Amino acid sequence: MGWPQDKTFAFTVFDDTDNATIENVGAVYDFLTDLGFTTTKSVWPSHGTGPKMNPGHTIANRDYLAWLLKLRQQGFEIGYHGNSYCSSVREEIAAGIEKFKSVFGHPPRTMANHARCVDCIHWGPDRLTGLRRFAYNGLTHLRNRNQFRGHVRGDKHFWGDICQQEITYCRNFVYSDINTLANCPFMPYHDPYRPYVNYWFASSEGPDVIRFNHCLSEKNQDRLEREGGACIMYTHFALGFYDQGAINFRFKTLMKRLSQRNGWFVPVGTMLDYLRVTNKNHIITSHERRQIEWRWLRCKILTGTT
Numbered sequence: 438m439g440w441p442q443d444k445t446f447a448f449t450v451f452d453d454t455d456n457a458t459i460e461n462v463g464a465v466y467d468f469l470t471d472l473g474f475t476t477t478k479s480v481w482p483s484h485g486t487g488p489k490m491n492p493g494h495t496i497a498n499r500d501y502l503a504w505l506l507k508l509r510q511q512g513f514e515i516g517y518h519g520n521s522y523c524s525s526v527r528e529e530i531a532a533g534i535e536k537f538k539s540v541f542g543h544p545p546r547t548m549a550n551h552a553r554c555v556d557c558i559h560w561g562p563d564r565l566t567g568l569r570r571f572a573y574n575g576l577t578h579l580r581n582r583n584q585f586r587g588h589v590r591g592d593k594h595f596w597g598d599i600c601q602q603e604i605t606y607c608r609n610f611v612y613s614d615i616n617t618l619a620n621c622p623f624m625p626y627h628d629p630y631r632p633y634v635n636y637w638f639a640s641s642e643g644p645d646v647i648r649f650n651h652c653l654s655e656k657n658q659d660r661l662e663r664e665g666g667a668c669i670m671y672t673h674f675a676l677g678f679y680d681q682g683a684i685n686f687r688f689k690t691l692m693k694r695l696s697q698r699n700g701w702f703v704p705v706g707t708m709l710d711y712l713r714v715t716n717k718n719h720i721i722t723s724h725e726r727r728q729i730e731w732r733w734l735r736c737k738i739l740t741g742t743t
Contacts, residue, residue, distance in 0.1 A: 438618065438665050441711065444701035447618075447667040450476035451608060451640060451705050453549055454518045455491035456675035459504050465674045466508060468684055472696040475512035477547055477705040480505060482533035482540075485523035490552045492522040493675060496540060509541065514704030517545030517604065524555040530596045534603055544603035546706040547638075549671070550585075556594040558587035559631040564609060566630060569730040576738065588633050597633030606709050607634040608671065610733040611743040613642045615657040616666035618712075621729055623719040625709045628726065636718075638709055639729070640669040642742045646677035646685045653691045662698055667712070669705055671743060 440447055452462075469476060481495040494501040509515055519525070520533035538544050550557035561581035562570050574582060586594040600607070612620040617639050625636035643649030649672050661668055678685050696702070713719075736742040 438667070438715070440665070440701045442701065443699075445699045446662045446665055447701040447703070447708055448474075448661070448670070448695065449668070449703060449705050449708050450474075450670045450672055451516060451547065451549060452476065452478050452672055452674045453551070453644075454479045454481060454493055454675075455522070455552070455673050457493040457673070458675070459494070459501055461679055462674045463504065464684055465678045466513070468689065468692070470511055472692055474692070474696065474702045475514070475704050476702075477514040477516045478505070478508055479516040479518035479547075479549060480537075481518055481521045481551075482536045483521045483525070483529060485521035485525065486529075487523035489522050490554070495521065496536070502540065506540075512704070514547065514706050515541055515545070516705065517548035519548075519551035519554050519556065521554075522551065524594065526556070526593045527596050527599075530556060531599055534599060538603075546604065547606045547608075547704075547709070548600075548604050549608040550587075553584070555585060556587040556596060557585040558597060558600055558607070558633055559609075560585035560587070563588065563631070565730050565734075566726060569727075569734055572734060573737075576734075588631070601633045601635060604635065606636050606638050606706065608640055609637045610639045610729055611642050611671050611736075612639060612733065613652070613736050613740045613742055615641050615652050615661050615668050616664055617641045617669045618667040619664065620732060623716050623721065623725060625713050626716070626719040626721045626725075628721050630726070636709070636713065638669060638705070640671035642736070642740065643670045643672045644676065644743060645673060646688055649678075650685070650687045650691060653695065655691070655694065658691070658695055658698065662700070667708065669708065
């Protein structure tokens, strides 16, 4: 893969907004800015009305919104992590998307489903096909069967047509390898079996500071650059990156080292736009689908990946 500006590899982060407040992630983003990274910070447009799952601030919080707008001015991308920290029905989702558009001036370009929200789209066993779906249901003892309804037309949580109209990229499989592109070389891709998502992308496993640091080790950084690859790290910057008034020392060390290498450090949407042109709006084949689904299932069994 050849990268813009004669860079030798690419790196970015999609930060799920779970538990995030200015107090626990603000310093992390200041640190990223100082190092020259621009990544993707996801948000929830709406306060929820149901049971909270990993709650944090939403853009209804004025101070938080002002901070998000400042981040955007600094080059960060604002992504979408579902309508809220709890399940939403179609009308709430539509209103949340409109709120996002009115605040940021455009619909969200990148998104990731949130936790166990019923309105998650093409999620749970519906991420998989054939034997992989059967194996997943066995591993989870069927507890996720029919739980996720965002793509089920006629259901009160259905919003597939809204997703198709408004959102370009959605995260799917997460792998334990730092080189996301090596695990899904044709991303972003369209999957005709899951038509409400325009393009899917994969990521690398780093949901908290410990696993983020493990994935971003010096050895893995060197390999990512040597392979000319791309990493889209999945994480929650609210989970341990800033604690007791300080940024995690190991995280600071690794990110400083990475910033000094010849990497292309851009938000998720920018990287995917480039890959989309390079991979010519790829439509996934049956063989490719089997490959990435089995690969993800192996990771899930071995490491419990998302």
